[in-house]
Amino acid sequence: MTSKPVSLKVLAAHLGLTVGTVSRALNNYADISPVTRERVKRAADELGYRANQNARRLSIGNPETVGYLMPRFGNSIAQPFSAQLLQGLGEALSRRSWDLLVVQSDSSKDELAHIERMVRSGRVGGLVISRPAKNDARIRLLQELKCPFVVHGRTASCADYAWYDVDGEDAFVTAVNHLIELGHSRIAFVGAPLQHQFAQDRLNGYTRALEENGLTADPELIQIAEFSDDGGEIATNMLLELSNPPTAVVCLSDTMALGALAAIRAHGLQPGVDVSVIGYDGLKFGVHSNPPLTTMAQPQAHAGRRLGDMLLSIIDGDEPSQHQELRRAHLVRRKTDGPLHLTTAQTNVSNREETT
Amino acid sequence: MTSKPVSLKVLAAHLGLTVGTVSRALNNYADISPVTRERVKRAADELGYRANQNARRLSIGNPETVGYLMPRFGNSIAQPFSAQLLQGLGEALSRRSWDLLVVQSDSSKDELAHIERMVRSGRVGGLVISRPAKNDARIRLLQELKCPFVVHGRTASCADYAWYDVDGEDAFVTAVNHLIELGHSRIAFVGAPLQHQFAQDRLNGYTRALEENGLTADPELIQIAEFSDDGGEIATNMLLELSNPPTAVVCLSDTMALGALAAIRAHGLQPGVDVSVIGYDGLKFGVHSNPPLTTMAQPQAHAGRRLGDMLLSIIDGDEPSQHQELRRAHLVRRKTDGPLHLTTAQTNVSNREETT
DNA sequence: CTGAAAGCGCTTACAG
């Protein structure tokens, strides 16, 4: 199908030189005369010669390619991230004209097999993985294979590999402190299953902030649901139907927070007035929610770029553990956080508590 | 850095066979005795042998890799699409264990050079491109290079290549007809610059539907702005400040429609009551807008998968023009479409018109 | 059924 590209051999024949000489001219070897170098380059341009990369990479023993393991989302709206990440990664790699391969797997068992195949078959010289589990099998495998890698996020013990992460614990401390300053004390946490470290980190921040403010975390105010808008909605419904419901809720992600807003509105309450909500991610979309979502915004823009640069450095020989970068999220106030403002129902509960 | 993978040579030595025999055993050649075939495969598993892909592909003369040209978005929330598309593409390719390379470029000039390099260097056996311009230079280049490709979207003349598209003209006919059935006649179009064919197609649908209903398209009701939520907001502001504003607006995309909703609310009007809005795309996010967005939903889920399958067929020798697939969008009614309902200001205008 | 050899298209010491 594809028209046969011109090879080094035909280029050399065209010039009356040997392939070795032509190759060295093209690669700017010092021992090639400037005049033939120019002659060779001109001819290469004219004939549209491009070195065959499979051949070149086989010869130099370097795939010059990095793999990105796509995280599997459901139909979640959390997807915009990977596009941004890919863009940044691609930018970092393109400066050295490395290629970016995307890899995806259905199951996590599948994923391990995929990884092993990728590196054993010499297809990639490094890998980037996202959203690690607390104790991530992929990381152990990659270490065993001695394949350079970098992770977007962290595991529980994050000492001996390279990672880039945003401090979820810190972010949730900030969010909860903000709500406490607004007068809230019954603050709920809407989260997702804790096998992912980021889910645990953010819960830790929530708990720590309450403790630091002399409040005790009420177990019934911690709701774990599916990591999606629907999950957020279900969890928030549970919270609102408590005999003593929260006046504020922090959500694991903006996506879950959107579900929380829906639940609050469905209960005839006004987000940001009757119940405050703070999300996490800083998705641009939150500007358009009802009402606009207050959130802890990640400095997401540079993640891909940083991960790519880190990976390249490690491939060049850097010690992975030297490359660990923790960024901070910042509060973006929109319209879903507001001062404590008890509804009649909530006031009744408070009064009842005071009298008991 | 990476531990040296085991090669065919060491595997053969380990077995006391030649590399040729081992290779044929692994590739299920019929002329290899079943017993040695098994013996070879077992040993390969034990030693963790994986054929080096650079070598293999060089030898068979097939890169077994497809490139995806990432469309450049701004910080748009239209990005979720590419993630879904990648997923589908990856699925299609993985069934034949082909790889997926993502390529991105800053400028379109850059992009042409990128494409040429990709195919001339034998890195990809096919390419998928998105959002073509009306007359897209990439398509001409790819045809010149005789490189198999498939496009997501169409150009103005879409006869001689393979594409997958959703019928934007049809979608906008449906949307406008729906609004007319609701009693609207002053219907505006909020769009983006027309160099992309999809922008033109949707405008054509708008115009055609008006004509088919005996209405004439009022030029001042067609607003072209930047392809983003901000663009949608600016365009809609202009519309609402017209002396005779529209009672409904169809928007090029959900993203632009979100901007339209913001503009309408900012004017103290209620989307879906005072002014109807219909978007396009069917982003899940629209469920959470204020109010939830009525939209023409694309059957986006299978686009990637279909494009991948088509490309593979063409690489196998199919005539590209045999693979042209046009899907239809369908109306998803949420809360921003409603029956004609004139505000006082609008009624005044109408009255004035009636009296003149 | 297996071996020996050529070839895929490059790069890179080694001669001269």
Add this chain to the structure above:
DNA sequence: CTGAAAGCGCTTACAG
């Protein structure tokens, strides 16, 4: 400064 040759790790006719 350039040529001749080996090698990267595979696949695949061709012998036997």
